[in-house]
Amino acid sequence: TEAVSQPDRPQQFEGGERDLFSKFDELIQMREGLLASGMEDPFGLVMERVLSPTVAVCNGRETILLGTYNYMGMTFDPEVIDAGRTALTDFGSGTTGSRVLNGTYQGHKEVEQALCEFYGMDHAMVFSTGYQANLGIISTIAGKGDYIVLDIDSHASIWDGCKMGDAEVVPFRHNDIEAMEKRLRRIPEGAGKLVILEGVYSMLGDVAPLKEMIAVARANGAMILVDEAHSMGFIGPNGRGVAEEQGVLDDVDFVIGTFSKSVGTVGGFCVSNHPKFEIMRLVCRPYVFTASLPPSVVATAATSIRKLMEAGDKREHLWSNSRKLHKGLKDLGFRLGTDEPQSAIISVIMPDLEKGAAMWEALLHEGLYVNLARPPATPANMTLLRCSLCAEHSEEQVDTIVGMFERAGRATGII
Ligand code: PMP
DSSP states (O other): OOOSOOTTSOOBOGGGOBOGGGGGHHHHHHHHHHHHTTOOOTTOOOEEEEOSSSEEEETTEEEEEOBOSOTTOGGGOHHHHHHHHHHHHHHOSOOOSBTTTTOOOHHHHHHHHHHHHHHTOSEEEEESSHHHHHHHHHHHHSOTTOEEEEETTOOHHHHHHHHHHTOEEEEEOTTOHHHHHHHHHTSOTTOOEEEEEESEETTTTEEOOHHHHHHHHHHTTOEEEEEOTTTTTTSSTTSOOHHHHTTOGGGOSEEEEESSSTTOSOOEEEEEOOTTGGGHHHHOHHHHTSBOOOHHHHHHHHHHHHHHTTOHHHHHHHHHHHHHHHHHHHHHTOOBSSSSOOSSEEEEEESSHHHHHHHHHHHHHHTEEOEEEOTTSSGGGOEEEEEEOOTTOOHHHHHHHHHHHHHHHHHHTOO
16 A cells, blocks of 8 residues: 555555545645644643643643633642542442433432523523534424524534534524524424524624524424533623523523533533423433443532632632633733623734744643634634633733733734
8 A cells, every 4th residue: 555645646556446535635745744743742742741721731831821721720629539539439430321311310310400590581401512502402393394593603513513403504693683683584484493692702702692582483383502612710790601691591592511621521411491301311312322420520520610609709710710811911902802701701913823822832831822813713714812711711811911012923923
């Protein structure tokens, strides 16, 4: 067989078999080009030690973390850790089974109860990740002949859920209420309709006008699913998300969320008041055909969720961090994803991928980790340095971060 890749033509194996990896050649070349310039791999960073929710050791150096989803800083909460340790000792390291067979432990019921109380809803169903929650709920409720109307900037897990369910998928321009209404009006009479929105869009950190959008969706007879992955724990008086903040949570049929952000562990969920919701446990394939979360994970999640109900002070501090960083970066002349801070995500728009990668590396050398986001994950082909704040960042850390941005921005010629 040929061993060396030949970029000009798809690699051929003996017998004329085509290498299925040839479709990745362009990406491989782009990545190799970037690394050949001697720069660090932005997608290969290793956290050698994690000292707190806001500091880790990377490349042997203490680094401030400004690119995690640890919004509420729950990962090192002593009660959360204790709960996980106790469950690990009492229930073992894993369930080795599906929720519908041997994989439902007391802890899974307890975390679902905590979610029902957190959201004030009747039903909660826990999945092994947030990705699977979207995949499962969307593909199960919207099938062949149904219509899904969704924001074009929706998360990959939402798109994948649409594809798996085989419904007609009708995207509309990001946060455009009129465009959404137009799409809804064109749907044939009598068809099932699902509108999918997110509370906070994670690339630019902007919030959806849920109040208006949900009113339009309702008026057009659609059911509504809102992914509140990036707002849970932080936005809204009780941290229930953007729908709570805008006073429309009661009009949402399904809230999707994750344990991998504010909750500080891993897992996904859907909460709902739909009277038939429990049937999902039997018909939703990404729930049925996978192993349930380990007991230690659900115990940490339940403890964290209960603490997030009482986290008003932390929410306040996180808002103050968000405002401070937004102002600091704006004053320095950086182009930001939103005019005002709308969430815990502050996105800094880079002129192009090369400059973005150089800035990312300069920040890492300063001792700051942010997310480098690039197409196809980003809207409008933008390269972004995504900063996500934590309630455990101190005011001094935010000042330090702004100083690091200033030096790196000048060194790379971005400001
Ligand atoms: N929805 C949104 C909006 C997300 O941003 C993410 C993850 N970044 C998910 C769902 C998936 O969550 P998880 O990490 O739990 O799979």
